Every structure is written in C-alpha cells, then in structure tokens.
Amino acid sequence: DQQVKQNSPSLSVQEGRISILNCDYTNSMFDYFLWYKKYPAEGPTFLISISSIKDKNEDGRFTVFLNKSAKHLSLHIVPSQPGDSAVYFCAASGNTGNQFYFGTGTSLTVIP
C-alpha cells in the first residue's frame, strides 16, 4: 500500500532550465511533507519541507508547492545545475507520530 507515489522514475533536464518533480499521496491525514535528495552510496539529504497550512515554500533555487485538494506536491528547481543530478524522494507524515512515508524516488539528470 504505497501512500506516497512518485510516478516518474526518471527525468532529464537541460542545465539552466526548470526541473519539476511530482509527488502524489493518498492519505488525507498527512500534514507535513518533505523532499530529500540522495546521491549514490550516501544517505538522503534534507532539501525542503512544507506544512499543510501552506501551499508554497521557497528556499533559494528550490520551491515546493502543495495542492491539498489534489493531494499533490511538486518540487521546482530553477535553474537546474549538473550538481542537482540525484534521486529525489518525497516524504509525508501525519499527526499520528513520527512515521514518515516515502515515495519510490525520481532520478533527475541535469544535462550540461
């Protein structure tokens, strides 16, 4: 039962353009969402988060958008850089404790 889904396993983007990574969830009790970036042979690194009371959160080149009615969030990276090439995971948690649910990840390749 995959409560958080990333339906695009991979994405390729030209350097300097926008990267948009998508994530859908099914559990309406989720109220906190995070994006992590993972390089091979390393643990996931926290990127950005958003609470369900907001619909947008921005941190430098990274912006996360939350559409609660559609149960959808997206991560925008502008401009994309080759160093952004990694696997991106979205995660969600609810008010039932510190259990996080992760998507299966999207592998982003930024082409120089």
Place this chain on the structure above:
Amino acid sequence: KAGVTQTPRYLIKTRGQQVTLSCSPISGHRSVSWYQQTPGQGLQFLFEYFSETQRNKGNFPGRFSGRQFSNSRSEMNVSTLELGDSALYLCASGSGTSVQETQYFGPGTRLLVL
C-alpha cells in the same frame, strides 16, 4: 554538530545468519527511525524508537527488531537472514518532540545476503 553515523557501512552475510547494525543519532536527538531501501521500493519504514521505547512500527516480520539505549544510540537486528533482506539500511534521527519535524539520515549500511 556531527551528523548521524552508521556502522558498519558494508556487510556480507549468508542466508540464515543474523546481523546487527548500529546507529548514532545527532547529539541531542532522541528519536531514531530505521528504513530499508531496495531498488524500486523507495524507503520502507521499519520502526522508530524514542527514549528507549519503540513508538512506531512498520510492516516487517518479527525477524527485524531493534532497540535504543539511554544515550539514544540504536541497534537494529535481523535474524535468519534471507536473500531478500539485501538492501541499504538507513537510520534517521530527529528530536522526536514534534510531529512536524525533519529527520536527518545517516549514510546507511549496505547489506548483501548470499
């Protein structure tokens, strides 16, 4: 602050054996969560410990167990290893005092079961 550390980084075991993995959280963090990552499956939640008590548990068989010590360090044990247990095991730490908090991950332990 030092980050989350995990030991060992790599392990090779054979079917039927057992294995213990260790995780030291960020100083001051009292919550430690364990995840299993396999290709195509993302990160699957195993369990979370807070103040030496298991607070949350995922859908894994009883062969997977854990514990947390008074200094918040945590160990995860897998008994009677199966080939399907080959995975990257990640631990993450957090303060554990808020339902909206960030978890910080260690580098993981890569387990290969032959």
